[in-house]
Amino acid sequence: MLRLYCGTGRMPVIQITLLKGRTLEQKRKVAARVTDALVEEAGANRAAVTVTFVEVTKEEYASGGVLLADKQ
Amino acid sequence: MLRLYCGTGRMPVIQITLLKGRTLEQKRKVAARVTDALVEEAGANRAAVTVTFVEVTKEEYASGGVLLADKQ
Amino acid sequence: MLRLYCGTGRMPVIQITLLKGRTLEQKRKVAARVTDALVEEAGANRAAVTVTFVEVTKEEYASGGVLLADKQ
Amino acid sequence: MLRLYCGTGRMPVIQITLLKGRTLEQKRKVAARVTDALVEEAGANRAAVTVTFVEVTKEEYASGGVLLADKQ
Amino acid sequence: MLRLYCGTGRMPVIQITLLKGRTLEQKRKVAARVTDALVEEAGANRAAVTVTFVEVTKEEYASGGVLLADKQ
Amino acid sequence: MLRLYCGTGRMPVIQITLLKGRTLEQKRKVAARVTDALVEEAGANRAAVTVTFVEVTKEEYASGGVLLADKQ
Numbered sequence: 506m507l508r509l510y511c512g513t514g515r516m517p518v519i520q521i522t523l524l525k526g527r528t529l530e531q532k533r534k535v536a537a538r539v540t541d542a543l544v545e546e547a548g549a550n551r552a553a554v555t556v557t558f559v560e561v562t563k564e565e566y567a568s569g570g571v572l573l574a575d576k577q
Numbered sequence: 578m579l580r581l582y583c584g585t586g587r588m589p590v591i592q593i594t595l596l597k598g599r600t601l602e603q604k605r606k607v608a609a610r611v612t613d614a615l616v617e618e619a620g621a622n623r624a625a626v627t628v629t630f631v632e633v634t635k636e637e638y639a640s641g642g643v644l645l646a647d648k649q
Numbered sequence: 650m651l652r653l654y655c656g657t658g659r660m661p662v663i664q665i666t667l668l669k670g671r672t673l674e675q676k677r678k679v680a681a682r683v684t685d686a687l688v689e690e691a692g693a694n695r696a697a698v699t700v701t702f703v704e705v706t707k708e709e710y711a712s713g714g715v716l717l718a719d720k721q
Numbered sequence: 722m723l724r725l726y727c728g729t730g731r732m733p734v735i736q737i738t739l740l741k742g743r744t745l746e747q748k749r750k751v752a753a754r755v756t757d758a759l760v761e762e763a764g765a766n767r768a769a770v771t772v773t774f775v776e777v778t779k780e781e782y783a784s785g786g787v788l789l790a791d792k793q
Numbered sequence: 794m795l796r797l798y799c800g801t802g803r804m805p806v807i808q809i810t811l812l813k814g815r816t817l818e819q820k821r822k823v824a825a826r827v828t829d830a831l832v833e834e835a836g837a838n839r840a841a842v843t844v845t846f847v848e849v850t851k852e853e854y855a856s857g858g859v860l861l862a863d864k865q
Numbered sequence: 866m867l868r869l870y871c872g873t874g875r876m877p878v879i880q881i882t883l884l885k886g887r888t889l890e891q892k893r894k895v896a897a898r899v900t901d902a903l904v905e906e907a908g909a910n911r912a913a914v915t916v917t918f919v920e921v922t923k924e925e926y927a928s929g930g931v932l933l934a935d936k937q
Contacts, residue, residue, distance in 0.1 A: 516638065520592045543607060566918075570896060604852060629853060642695060675763045686754035714829065734843055807879060807899075
């Protein structure tokens with residue numbers, strides 16, 4: 506019954522790819538607000554919202570064809 | 578120069594996997610609030626935040642080992 | 650409390666990218682067995698396992714540098 | 722010719738996001754069983770099934786809007 | 794044995810999320826060149842490079858917090 | 866105005882999952898060439914192309930159901 510409840514909700518999965526270096530507090534707040542947005546705007550079941558952070562280094566991230574490690 | 582500016586920002590990429598059926602208005606609001614969260618809580622450059630929605634059907638989404646199409 | 654229970658489990662998220670054309674029954678069985686594997690081998694909480702299928706066409710999938718649409 | 726054979730198979734790609742801390746043996750078994758499921762239930766070419774694990778810490782994973790690091 | 798050969802290569806998986814509307818010819822060339830890049834610059838085994846396109850609509854893609862559908 | 870310009874481009878996001886161990890120089894070249902491919906073949910706005918590398922160990926990568934760590 507518990508499981509059924511948990512499992513039947515609508516279940517957004519949010520993957521956030523960002524640069525390493527955010528604090529625990531920053532991730533805490535991002536996770537909370539992103540979840541709020543899905544719950545309040547898209548009718549998601551709060552318990553079922555999953556957020557994962559994929560943290561990359563400046564050597565693992567490029568924009569405009571240039572690694573961040575090579576900028577400035 | 579313009580490009581340089583755009584390209585050097587920190588660049589979170591957010592992929593949101595959710596059930597099909599949200600309205601344009603719902604996605605509009607989710608995108609805006611998720612972006613706000615990254616800008617305000619994690620110091621992201623607003624112009625550089627990218628949000629994509631991967632919309633799946635009930636046949637493409639399972640929790641607890643059961644497709645949503647098979648629930649209820 | 651219910652939510653707490655749901656939310657505290659370990660939560661694998663499994664994204665399966667595959668060619669379009671599998672039947673509902675095939676996806677049903679894949680979702681069930683993949684979930685079983687995570688529960689039985691990695692100690693995952695069954696209710697918290699999420700599986701999503703990203704179904705691509707032969708024009709959206711390449712191996713060895715060649716789209717499937719261009720093979721045979 | 723060999724390459725052609727390899728390249729023409731159906732090619733599921735499975736990305737498993739889960740908490741850090743599983744042993745090599747656990748990942749070994751999960752990879753094997755997930756692959757079996759795709760081969761046996763969805764007609765995938767075994768050689769062409771790719772499984773990747775994205776291992777996240779408790780600070781990189783939230784459910785219900787709360788980081789796992791903040792639970793308990 | 795053949796399979797063993799295929800399976801032992803290094804295996805980059807490339808997921809390209811982009812707006813719907815590219816032609817088959819465009820995707821063909823992107824897949825070929827991206828694969829070449831991985832083979833020639835990073836020592837990947839050609840047969841083992843997998844490219845998938847996730848094509849999104851203007852309603853499924855936002856930058857700067859605004860859906861493309863809402864931009865001019 | 867700057868933002869508008871940046872934000873209105875078509876925005877491919879490329880996620881490359883590959884084995885750890887490539888040098889900075891290899892990633893630099895892959896990012897540049899992959900971006901070139903999207904710009905030249907698919908009409909992408911260079912400044913808006915984002916490439917991320919997800920680097921996995923041999924214990925986090927399996928093909929044919931076998932972890933790379935278990936091969937050879």
